[in-house]
Amino acid sequence: MKIVIFLVLYLSVNAYMLRNRKDQIKQQVILQLRETVKNPYSPFYHSSYNRLAYYVDTFGPRMWGSENMADSVDALVEEMQQYGFDRVWKENLGEITSWKRGEESVTLYDPREYPQKLNMIGLGWTPAGVVKAEVEVVHTFEELKHVDVKGKIVCFNFEWKGYSSSVQYRMNGPRLAEQAGAIGTIIRSVASISISSPHTGMTDYQNIKYPAVAITVEDADMIDRMRQRGQKVVIEIKTGGSQYKTTSDNVLAEIRGSKYPDEILLMGGHWDSWDVGSQTGANDDGAGVIECLEALKLFQYLGIRPKRTIRFIAWSGEEMGMQNDGAQHYAKTHSQENHIVAFESDLGSTKPYGFGVTAGEKFTQLVTYLASEYLTEIGVEKIYPNAGGSADSGALRAVTGTPVMNNQIVDNNTHDFYFTYHHTAGDSMLMMNADDMDDNVIAFASIMYLIADHDDSIPKN
Numbered sequence: 001m002k003i004v005i006f007l008v009l010y011l012s013v014n015a016y017m018l019r020n021r022k023d024q025i026k027q028q029v030i031l032q033l034r035e036t037v038k039n040p041y042s043p044f045y046h047s048s049y050n051r052l053a054y055y056v057d058t059f060g061p062r063m064w065g066s067e068n069m070a071d072s073v074d075a076l077v078e079e080m081q082q083y084g085f086d087r088v089w090k091e092n093l094g095e096i097t098s099w100k101r102g103e104e105s106v107t108l109y110d111p112r113e114y115p116q117k118l119n120m121i122g123l124g125w126t127p128a129g130v131v132k133a134e135v136e137v138v139h140t141f142e143e144l145k146h147v148d149v150k151g152k153i154v155c156f157n158f159e160w161k162g163y164s165s166s167v168q169y170r171m172n173g174p175r176l177a178e179q180a181g182a183i184g185t186i187i188r189s190v191a192s193i194s195i196s197s198p199h200t201g202m203t204d205y206q207n208i209k210y211p212a213v214a215i216t217v218e219d220a221d222m223i224d225r226m227r228q229r230g231q232k233v234v235i236e237i238k239t240g241g242s243q244y245k246t247t248s249d250n251v252l253a254e255i256r257g258s259k260y261p262d263e264i265l266l267m268g269g270h271w272d273s274w275d276v277g278s279q280t281g282a283n284d285d286g287a288g289v290i291e292c293l294e295a296l297k298l299f300q301y302l303g304i305r306p307k308r309t310i311r312f313i314a315w316s317g318e319e320m321g322m323q324n325d326g327a328q329h330y331a332k333t334h335s336q337e338n339h340i341v342a343f344e345s346d347l348g349s350t351k352p353y354g355f356g357v358t359a360g361e362k363f364t365q366l367v368t369y370l371a372s373e374y375l376t377e378i379g380v381e382k383i384y385p386n387a388g389g390s391a392d393s394g395a396l397r398a399v400t401g402t403p404v405m406n407n408q409i410v411d412n413n414t415h416d417f418y419f420t421y422h423h424t425a426g427d428s429m430l431m432m433n434a435d436d437m438d439d440n441v442i443a444f445a446s447i448m449y450l451i452a453d454h455d456d457s458i459p460k461n
Contacts, residue, residue, distance in 0.1 A: 201423050276423060
């Protein structure tokens with residue numbers, strides 16, 4: 001009996017020591033990831049910022065299917081091939097229809113004595129045309145139902161209450177205005193403030209026939225004041241965009257898992273951008289792409305090969321959101337693979353403090369445990385259930401049920417900092433912070449490592 005008790009105690013102690021040793025290794029790896037990026041003498045120190053600046057400065061905005069986009073994809077692949085990943089490749093989307101902006105303007109005639117050009121931007125895929133008419137301002141869709149707008153241009157000057165509600169005016173406003181008899185639509189930029197910089201984005205272009213544009217928050221308020229005091233407002237809108245046939249590619253790379261190579265952790269962002277300014281696409285979403293790539297580079301550099309495969313992706317076509325964009329293509333092409341999680345960074349790169357997770361209860365519990373156990377020291381231990389969704393990773397989840405995650409970063413509840421620059425010429429390297437980008441690289445690498453190297457099977461429910 002004593003021998004049996006001794007063996008039980010011996011095995012228990014050994015199991016405890018083994019687990020304690022594994023915990024120590026994980027903690028050491030997390031600290032190694034952090035120190036490698038934070039060391040000013042390391043090649044990873046501010047590398048994400050510098051690599052992003054190179055692509056932003058060299059290629060400019062990356063509209064889906066454009067030459068700029070294609071050239072930047074080729075350069076990204078060429079760079080990635082130098083890092084020694086197990087595999088680097090492109091996946092072509094086939095023929096796509098994209099859109100390019102032409103000459104466009106908004107000119108205020110009345111009540112000004114002399115015509116005044118207003119800062120503006122055509123909404124994505126807006127029809128080409130010229131309209132000149134009186135302007136009627138409305139603040140809500142309900143108000144539109146009670147105002148006579150026949151033969152007029154409607155200006156939606158809605159109250160900012162966050163992106164999810166405000167973007168409805170960009171997506172649906174032009175269609176509803178035309179159904180009410182309008183011959184053109186102006187929307188207040190979808191932002192809390194715009195610093196005189198208009199914000200673009202997609203609209204329901206298939207169901208409109210007149211120009212639809214965005215103006216600045218400041219000018220929307222100005223037109224509103226004019227109408228409130230009873231002044232007649234006359235504006236001319238000119239747009240000249242056109243559709244064309246082209247193609248584009250997703251970009252991928254991976255480090256194969258040492259024990260479960262068929263179990264895949266996907267991480268990335270979208271490489272395309274809008275075309276508003278000379279650097280548009282720095283924050284949305286060049287930074288998310290480069291930070292995920294830096295995380296994969298970090299594993300390769302340190303010789304870390306987790307048990308499961310970690311795959312990087314730069315999706316193509318998120319901004320236009322077509323049914324044959326990169327997210328849909330990946331979801332359909334790779335639906336038979338065993339994805340453990342899909343991580344996407346597409347809401348900015350300020351300082352991270354945790355992760356959103358949209359998954360079943362057991363997977364969420366696992367990530368919560370891993371974060372609280374190992375990520376407290378680097379300050380990204382907070383987990384937010386049912387908050388992990390993003391556009392591109394969501395396509396894979398819709399097809400396969402794969403858990404999705406994102407980074408939770410410093411901003412207010414309506415992400416006013418992010419949306420101040422969103423889809424504008426202000427989306428540039430000026431708004432990027434090298435230290436914050438480094439912190440995101442560390443956070444991405446850390447959580448991906450912990451999940452990819454987890455000893456037990458990983459639940460999807």
